[in-house]
Amino acid sequence: MIRLDNISKQNGHQILFIEASMGIQKGEKVGLVGPNGAGKTTLFRMIAGENRPDDGQVSIDPGTTIGYFSQDVGEMKGQTAVAAVMDGVGPVSALAAEMAELEAAMVDPDRMDEMEALIERYGEVQHRFEELDGYALEARAREVLAGLSFSQERMDGDVGALSGGWKMRVALARILLMRPSAMLLDEPSNHLDLESLIWLEDFLKNYEGALLMTSHDRAFMNRIVSKIVEIDGGTLTTYSGNYDFYEQQRALSEEQRQAQFERQQAMLAKEIKFIERFKARASHAAQVQSRVKKLDKIERVEPPRRRQAVQFEFKSPPRSGDDVASFKGVHKSYGSQSIYTGLDFMVRRKERWCILGANGAGKSTLLKLAAGAITPDQGSVTIGSSVKMGYFAQHAMDLLDGDDTVFESLEESFPTAGQGVLRNLAGCFGFSGDDVEKPCRVLSGGEKARLVMAKMLFDPPNFLVLDEPTNHLDMATKEMLVAALAEFEGTMLFVSHDRHFLAKLSNRVLELTPEGIHQYNGGYTEYVARTGQEAPGLHPGH
Known part of the structure; x- marks a missing residue:
């Protein structure tokens, strides 16, 4: 249904593809993998027709509709999230918008004299809307948004007021609602929480069209794809099977x-x-x-190209007291919304708590309270003796100085460490060779996250508080981080939507639900076995 034959493509001086070929059959679900900068996005753009190969050809069966979701969302404002999602489907959304305008006009006292014309026009528009099954479409749009964790207020609010991560979800919902015959999804799992991720997994498993996707989420990839195409050194290699x-x-x-x-x-x-x-x-x-x-x-055999995955070695952190963090009778509200009323919770040395809970349940709030970034309205949060905290927050990346290079940034944090030591540290976190000379302002989200992480772990704390630490990381860096943290001797409190990360690193679970707060001994894997669900708020067997 989609074929790439002997394509070659150069980007400036960089050669991305040399006579590379691949194919996707109807209904096939394919994962696209390769190091950052290997050309995954370029490949998507060539299939979507936004980019052409320098040589070779891209052929797509006639009648194939393609939905392409990329990280580049574009401008969204001036309509509700639901309308923005329906927009992707074409004429229906224009009719819905006109109906909304006419409804407003019909109750406007200044336009009473136009009433007959308004009613007549409304009848015509509504008739056409029904012909196109518009009401069912709106219901479906709401269903998709609900699956991606939108509340009713958020669906009906102005899409322009949403943060970047929520706009991403609107863009993704558009493609899902379109039901094209082929979907190209570039990192759809990036900005989703665990509940949305599991919903999307279900949706894509039941989707009957062809799918080509990239994702840094191993569990997500494993459950959906049955074929992998790898970009490496300009060629495309196809493997039948999942990521493992x-x-x-x-x-x-x-x-x-x-x-x-x-x-x-x-x-x-x-x-x-x-x-x-x-x-x-x-x-x-x-x-x-x-x-x-x-x-x-003799034709010379080339040695295999080694993917650089450097292991990070932890220095032993200083030992903390046995009581690491203690929450007593904690109340916390934002405006009229109460998040915690009388929370009692204790973190002891060497415990690794993962916090699970639907959006808005207060996961980040709990981490901020532990880190002292915010204070409780009532009650107390006490950090134990000899505790040295490392807090990785979503905004930590904004605090890097844009004019510093990666190396200067490390040097500022650790002025007494030698050049060699810092280069080694940079290498562990994926900055090899000239990468250390990049100024921080040009770094991608993933690179910034890796730099912040390197700074936090080099002189190790004994209590790590991590809010979505894997959000922007690629598979190789995640593996390195999981391996490093598995050896970590201190205590952890973290939120993550990456099930591989949760399963490997947690030994306690704190579950925040509307009915109350539950604590589980045993990590995420035991939690799933005991509750029969991968996240709170999902119905078992869903």
């Missing part, structure tokens, strides 16, 4: 290539040694000549 299967296959083929490379190197060394040894002897001249010719003809 792809990883195993990739590791296997790397091992084989490494072994093949080593065998050939040993053989070449032997031949060269023979030539060197006998090249001066007339008696061996013919043999030497034939071996030189043979060596010229």
Whole structure:
């Protein structure tokens, strides 16, 4: 249904694709993987027709409709979120907007004299709206928005007043409502909470069209796709299976290539040694000549390209007292909205609490209270003795100085650490070679998050408070972070929508629900087994 044949594409000096090919069949669900900057977004844009290959061709079956969701949302304002979602579907939304205008005009006392014309026009518009099944469409738009955690007020409020993350959801809802025959989703899981993520997973599993998507969320990818296309070094390689299967296959083929490379190197060394040894002897001249010719003809095996995944080693943090954080009778409200009324909660040394709860349940509020970023209206939050806190907040990225380079930023934080040590630290967090010379203002969200994380973990705290630490991170950095935090000897309190992260790192669960607050001994995996749900507020078996 969609085919790329021998495409080549260059971006400035960077070669993204060299005679690369791939195909997507009807109804296939495909994951696109590759390091940052490998050309995933360019590939999407070529399929969507926004970009052309320099060579080769992109062919799409006639009659195929394509819905493309990208991180670049564009301008949205002046209408409700529901209207903005219906907009993506075409004429229906224009009719809905006109109906709303006419309804307002019909109750406007200044326009009483136009009443007949208004009513007549309203009848025509409404008739056409019904023909296009507009009422069902609005209901479906609301259903999709509800799935993405929109409240009724948010659906009917001005889309222009929403934050970037919520606008992303509106853009995503547009594509889902369109039900195109093929969907291209670039990082749809990025700005979603756990509930929305699980809803989207369900939606995409039941979607009958073709799907090509990228995601840094391993569990999400594993459950949806049955084929992986990898971009690496300008080529496209297709693996049948989910992400876990792809990883195993990739590791296997790397091992084989490494072994093949080593065998050939040993053989070449032997031949060269023979030539060197006998090249001066007339008696061996013919043999030497034939071996030189043979060596010229051998096709050299390339060593496998190693993906740089450097492990981060924790220094041991100083030991804290046994009581790390204590919440007693905590009340907290925002305006008329009460978040906590009399919360009692205790964090002890070496506990790793993950906090689960639907949007607005107060997850970030709890972290802010623990970190001292806000104070309770009543009650107390006490941090124990010898506790050294590291707090990773969503706004931490805004505090970086845009004029500093990555290296200068690290140097400012750790003036006594040597160059080599800091370069090593930068390397662990994905800044290799010249990347350390980039000024902070040009860094992507993921790069900023990695820099903030590097600063926080280098001189390690013994109490980590992390609000969505994996939000912008790619798969490789996430793996590194999970591996590093698994070795961490201190205490953790965190919010994350990444199930791989939750399962690997938590040993306690605090669940915030409208009915009350529940504490579970045992981590996220045990929580799922005990409650039969992956997130609070979802119905078991959903």
